[in-house]
Structures are given as C-alpha cells and as structure tokens.
Amino acid sequence: MSSNAARGADLTPVLRPAPLQAGDMVRLVSPGSPPHRDDVLQTQRTLQTWGLEVTLGDNVLNKFGYLAGTDTERLNDLNHALRDPSVRAIMATRGGKGSYRIAEQLDFAAARADPKFLVGFSDITVLHMSLWKHSRVVGLHGALYVDETTGDIPRLRSESLRAALMSEGPTVIASRQDEPTSQLTTTGTARGPLLGGNLDMIATGAGWALPDLRGAIVFIEAVDLYLGQVDRQLTMLRNAGHFDGIAGIAVGQFTKFNTSKGITITALLRDHLSRFDVPILGGLPLGHGDRPETVPLGGMAVLDAQAGALVVE
Incomplete structure (x- = not known):
C-alpha cells in the first residue's frame, strides 16, 4: 500500500489551542x-x-x-x-x-x-x-x-x-501487540488529520455532525456493542460514502465483544476495513480498554504501519 496525502475539500485553517500552563x-x-x-x-x-x-x-x-x-x-x-x-x-x-x-x-x-x-x-x-x-x-x-x-x-x-x-511536542501512540486489533495492521504510511473516535458516535453523527473525512486518518474504537451493531454501522458508513477518499485507518480498543458463531470482532473489522485499500494500524491503546492514552483529534498525523506508530503533530 502506498502513502496517501491529505486532500480534504475544506481549506479552513486548523486551530490548535495553546498548551496549558500553571495557573490556567x-x-x-x-x-x-x-x-x-x-x-x-x-x-x-x-x-x-x-x-x-x-x-x-x-x-x-x-x-x-x-x-x-x-x-x-x-x-x-x-x-x-x-x-x-x-x-x-x-x-x-x-x-x-x-x-x-x-x-x-x-x-x-x-x-x-x-x-x-x-x-x-x-x-x-x-x-x-x-x-x-x-x-x-x-x-x-x-x-x-x-x-x-x-x-x-x-x-x-x-x-x-x-x-x-x-506540552508542545508531538503525541506518539505506539501499537501494542497484546491488543486484539493489532492483528489488523497492514503495511504502508498515511498522512492526514486524525479524525473520529467512538464508532457508535461516528455513525450517529453521519449526515449532520460527521465532517468530511476525505484525506483524513480515520480513528475508530468501540465498547460493549453487539457484533451486528458494528456490522450495520460500518456498512452504512461505507455504502453512504462517508469513508470515501480516506488516507488511512487507526484502530483503537474494541472491548467487551463476544464471539458470535465463530465470528470475532477482529474478523468483522478486517472484512470491512480491508475494502478501503489504505494503510491500517491496529492495536492502538485508545478507547475503553486497558491503560488508554490521550491523542489529539484534528491534528495532522502520520500513520506508519511498519513502525507500529501513530504520530500527531
């Protein structure tokens, strides 16, 4: 898979708030x-x-x-x-x-x-x-x-x-091999604003709160849903074109999921996400699971699947 550059249609400048200082x-x-x-x-x-x-x-x-x-x-x-x-x-x-x-x-x-x-x-x-x-x-x-x-x-x-x-520095999130979604990692690099978060809310916001994701690295995580709910959400987002033109996919923690007649959440995610033919980095400690970290949303990011790292400016 090759690199994808950000190509979102909206050229409005991104605003990154100043880091906090003591007394703020x-x-x-x-x-x-x-x-x-x-x-x-x-x-x-x-x-x-x-x-x-x-x-x-x-x-x-x-x-x-x-x-x-x-x-x-x-x-x-x-x-x-x-x-x-x-x-x-x-x-x-x-x-x-x-x-x-x-x-x-x-x-x-x-x-x-x-x-x-x-x-x-x-x-x-x-x-x-x-x-x-x-x-x-x-x-x-x-x-x-x-x-x-x-x-x-x-x-x-x-x-x-x-x-x-x-702090002023970039945020580096390393993939963890003990996270089940690490099995989804492919190859390649991608660059674009990191957008997304909880998959349930991404689907809820489609058509009114969900921004244009073209050129973005889409981040998803979820907790305590039925596999069929995730299947419906990803099917809707894909068929409605909300994921058209994305640069890459960052997969966080998918927790409290049960296997359904041989289908696992990882297999379900692979079935949907592999269709986009973009770099995928899984295993990211972001979401509702063990020892989650903090990541900026909207900041310019580089996803490096081989290195297993997501770096947000």
Whole structure:
C-alpha cells in the first residue's frame, strides 16, 4: 500500500489551542450522562496538582434521568465555557449518553474566536466531530476517569493527558501487540488529520455532525456493542460514502465483544476495513480498554504501519 496525502475539500485553517500552563483554568462540564460526585472531585484534585485552576460548571452534578441535566442546562455549561476567556480548557466529567442531543447547538463562533481544548471521549466524540466540522478546533480524545475497580485515576492515563494538554511536542501512540486489533495492521504510511473516535458516535453523527473525512486518518474504537451493531454501522458508513477518499485507518480498543458463531470482532473489522485499500494500524491503546492514552483529534498525523506508530503533530 502506498502513502496517501491529505486532500480534504475544506481549506479552513486548523486551530490548535495553546498548551496549558500553571495557573490556567480548566472548566469541568457534563454534556452527557451524570457523573459521580466523588469522581468529579477527584478529577478536580488531580488537575490542581498540575498547578491548574479548576472550576465546575453550574450544572455539572445535575441529573435528569440518564442525562446530566436537561439539554438546556448541559448546553449552557458547555457554551459558557466556550465563551469565557478565562477558561483555557474544557473537560467532560464522563461520556455515557446525551452529548449528541446538543452537538449542533454549540457556539462554534466562540470556539473559533478563542480556541481551547475540549477533553473527552466515548459519547464526547460527537462534540469533537461537530467542533471540527464547524470550527476546525483540535480536541483531545482522553479523560481522567476514575477506575471503577481501584477508585483511583490510573497513572498512565493521567500522565498521557497531562502531556497532551500541557506540552508542545508531538503525541506518539505506539501499537501494542497484546491488543486484539493489532492483528489488523497492514503495511504502508498515511498522512492526514486524525479524525473520529467512538464508532457508535461516528455513525450517529453521519449526515449532520460527521465532517468530511476525505484525506483524513480515520480513528475508530468501540465498547460493549453487539457484533451486528458494528456490522450495520460500518456498512452504512461505507455504502453512504462517508469513508470515501480516506488516507488511512487507526484502530483503537474494541472491548467487551463476544464471539458470535465463530465470528470475532477482529474478523468483522478486517472484512470491512480491508475494502478501503489504505494503510491500517491496529492495536492502538485508545478507547475503553486497558491503560488508554490521550491523542489529539484534528491534528495532522502520520500513520506508519511498519513502525507500529501513530504520530500527531
């Protein structure tokens, strides 16, 4: 497989927020499902040890059924953070469900006028996609979520996010051989903006929040879906042309999947992804699995399948 250069149709400049420094303010918001209060406070304490000031959105601990407050409450917290010049990064307390209900109502003009990192993954993917589509602002696919078994924030997750949030250098994500999706790795290199995230949200955003992926390295990960759901999502995205002209595919963690009458998630992914004839790098520790790392979304990336590395500027 040969290299593919980025050739997206939109030439609007990409905006990468400035790295945070000690004393900068981070705002915690809950765009999706309600978080646990103790987890929010632990995230706040961890960020404060980095020298950052941390404030909470007015509705961050609200609960409205399976949502962290009404749509208006969740949207207000997010837009207030986008408009507040003292806020230098916005961090989602968790994913879950609900971000897709407000993704088209973000203040995109404010996001472009004052670029700041949005940090989150899973359900937050739809917000990343919408912000990229309308504002071309780089976000961070990552989190400081507390491990349910230990009650602590894993050290690698903390260090990876801190580096992505507060350093100037590129982000290097190495493939892990113990990740099942490493079996999908092919050959070749690709260059383009890294776009995507949670596959369920990519499919949910198709036709309204999903940006043009031509020339992009598409990143996908998923958790706790039926194989048939993944099959339907990839079939729709492929047949609708959403993956036409992509430069490469970065495959993260596909966790909590069961074999279905001999079909594995890896075999299902290979069946779909091999049809695009682009370099594929699997085994990336990005998603809902063990020791996930943080990666910028929207930044220019180089995928090197032979070297087993994804490098994002």
